[in-house]
Amino acid sequence: MTDQTPIQNSMKSGTWKKSSCKMCIHSCNTVVHVTDDGVINKIEGDPDSPANMGRLCPKGNAAIMRHYDPTRFKTPLKRTNPEKGPGIDPMWVPISWEEAMETTVRELKTSIDEDPRKLLPSIADFQKLYLWAWPLVVGNSNYFSTAGSFCGGGYHPMNGFIHSTFAAANDVNYCNYWINNGSGDGFSSHLHTAAQAFHVANARVERNMRVVCVEPRLSIGGAKAEEWVPIKPASDRHFALGLCHVLIEEGLCDYEALRNDTNAPYLVGEDGYFIRDSENKIYVWDGKDNKAKAYDDKSIGEFAIEGSYEVGGKPCKPSFQRFKDILAECTPEQMSEITTVPADTIRRIAREFSEAADIGNTINIDGRTLPLRPAGYNYYRGAHAHKYSTQSNHAFKLVNMLVGSIDMPGGHVGATLDDQKVDNGHVAEGDSGQLLGTPHQLGPHPGFSFPPDNMDLMSYFPLGVHPGHLNVEVWKNPEKFSLDFEPDVMLICHSNPIWSLPGKREDWFDIMRSMRFIVAIDIVPNDTNAFADIILPGHDSLESWNMTMIEPPHTEGMCLRQPMTDPLYDTRSEEDIFNDISEGLGLLEVWNSVLNIVNGFEESPNLKLELDQKHSDKELARRKGLNWNGKDLDWYIEHGHAVTPRRTDKWYKPWDGMRLHFYIEDIIRERDGLKKAMDNAEVPIRNEWHWDDYQPLPTPVLEPVLKDNGEYDLYAITFKDIQLNFGESLSNPWIKDIVYRDPVHTALQLNTKTAAAKGLEHGDLVLVESPYGKIYGRLGLTEGIHPETIGVSNSLSRMMSQNAGVPYGGGHFNDMLPADLENTDACSGQCESVCRVKLTKLDEIPDELKGDGSLYAYSDGKAAQ
């Protein structure tokens, strides 16, 4: 260090520019350093961002290694090896953009001209959601991806019903009692991890916020929590119902909120529908006058929420009473038998939760007096991604609603995906004073069709998110499902469905092999684009423009992405590619019309895209920024983002004057609408449809996976941590250097005593078999897992692929999951994410784990360093 030239990258001569991260689906604000020689050598969090406040997670810190990844697609490519499969070299040869686009347009057109439904799109860039809408241009609503099955099939529609938002989070600003059920919020995953972890750590340390983690595996959150509550997988709803039972039985609810701010008093008839007057207004029971009145009758003295009544000859009960009746079978003792959580623990947590909610207390925020309810029950995929996902989601929301914490300071609050304009609200009044439920947060439902227009049967899920996993069952049984078209072309954009979909990999490979033509827009080689015929190489996030707001939990506002350097290779933006495809198909004007609608430009004449022109990523970013706050691109280039704390009028009780859905009548209305449509169309599978999955209130029905399954004596779960969030990370050398040194991510996690009872030891090689599939792995014994559970890190689910930089494991967890209707929530389309398994000790290393490229060989090498 004798010379004066700096050796630390951020101190070298160069320039800093503001941008936003894209190493997961969210968009932490960044500052990026480019040396005078044009090398990107440091990325940090933007200290001026109220979201991540200068922080970044490990993935965000590793973006440079994605940018300079030597395996990046550098030019358009064409395969020369007709054989397709995992680990089979496609033998790419470079071709010109002209040839690549000409081939792509010609092949897409051939199929689309014949039948637009023959296209299977798999478009999954979450920071450019408008690209998801491209298939509308050709009248296609297929979906070959996992957005529903592995994100929030039941979660997003329920947030739409309860909060009229896409996502939800506990309010870190005031929360004092934070339940995380199957969720890493604030510690390791879900919404804007680095940002949320910062705020949650402050609340824990500075405010002594108590954290209770309910989950089968001791996650990072569980490790940091005041209390880890180990629970049997897939029984989370029963834990929540146990809490609800205690809250109601012991009178620990916010009764004022239930009476005045929810539909808990609305009278429900025996058929499940509300009782209505001649003007279609819903009746409530006035406990003072002892008679039924329309919900908005000014003379109501007391909204009854309990009891049995008769109105116009129809027996009925307030919806609260209906739930109370269900909860009679949900005592802590009964729920303990299912969850294995001691009854005393369920009772104590319910009492602590209600006490922390401080019912009756208020706070003045920006001139509004609001209930202060510093207790929130947060949850995510681990808790809700089960066969009865809608009911599970609803149960978790009701724990919050019973103590009045929905959308209240300190409680469980809805987070919008993208407000588009700073003044856009997200709530509207619906039927009879209720908040308008908005279950379709990602766009309108394609509508019922028979024969189905969608290979994933989305037309039969009026309340769901696309159940992409069903593509395989329908594809294998076209006659059973009356499929009258045969998809033969696939358009992939930043999506890796055959890595992420549940079900047998071989089945998914077969679908891919059956395609006449596959085009993939992507950056690095992966499992799915290995099946492509043409690769269209995209810019990475350090070479492109974008403007996005993507479900930040506590902030709002557009985040700019701008190019730090010229593209390293002969790549293009997704916008340029889709513009050219649209033009080639003669549909450029339609594409611009779609972009105007989905980006909210339609209402602003000055922002509306000119229909006959091609608009670049930069121009779309400019108009989205203008739409947010009227600021042009130069303002965003200087500031990087328009992020501010969530405006309190939109964040806290935005539905003031309306009532929340305690009881969701829309669920049975949609059920009956679907029934009628299926009957009219004589859909052959209508009698197999699981109509009982449509429940207006959650019940304690057992998940199918919880039922006795003989020899399969363990439950298998999969998990990610902060290093592995969302998209693929394990081709990145910096992420590999931390993940493969962590025992949690290099072995199958099994409870020490369970292993001893089975005669198994740490390091043993085992075969893990479910009724549907199998994986191999090495055991890592731990005290931090429920004794009936085996935990499989996502890092182990890697297949041999064209990307040799990704060490392969002994199979894929998702192979062990059923991707069928039987295990799908007929209401939301969510599929089961837990399976029953049995273990067999192996004496020899199976072929799958042999070779230097296996993750076990790789992690042993790391450990030896």
Place this chain on the structure above:
Amino acid sequence: MTSYGMVFDVKRCIGCNACTVACKQENSLPDGVFFTRTLSAETGEFPNVSRTYLPTICNHCEDAPCEKVCPSGATYTRDDGIVMVDGALCIGCGSCAVACPYDMRTQIDETQLTNGLFGDGNLTPFEEQGYSRFECGTFTKCDFCSERVDAGKDPACVATCPTDARVFGDLDNPDSKVSRLIRDRMGRQPLAEKNTRPKVFYID
């Protein structure tokens, strides 16, 4: 006088290793080289079990054994207490690595500088611009990002930590955040019995 030190708030640390990767980014560390690591250990028996995450780094000891044994003078302590290694003077004898009770010294070998992070024998432009700081065969370690510190910035690991589990500052200033945290929350030094007087403290 200024005496720089660091406090690790174990209650805040979530073991995410953002610090580890930020350090690799800032200091162009080759594969397998770490100036900081976060360890984890499980404690207790099911169901009363927890896992602790423990960040580790060069402790910049006031009485640094690595400096004492360094025969070439490559290891030295700045006036502000940062223990430095001058790669140009290091003869690669490894005395420092033996003397350090914390295993915080790493020798740079040639393959680390030539294999490249992607292991294909090529260096990325990022590595090309960064590896000139390392001399093959010499020993290296964390220097608290001394150049950043000189410019008034926090070390890279501190700046990026999502939970503020790392705090950097002047131990000689009783009003600094590090001094207050050590005082208020009973900061403890790692392996204090070795009498190296570490300038890194742990609180929980």
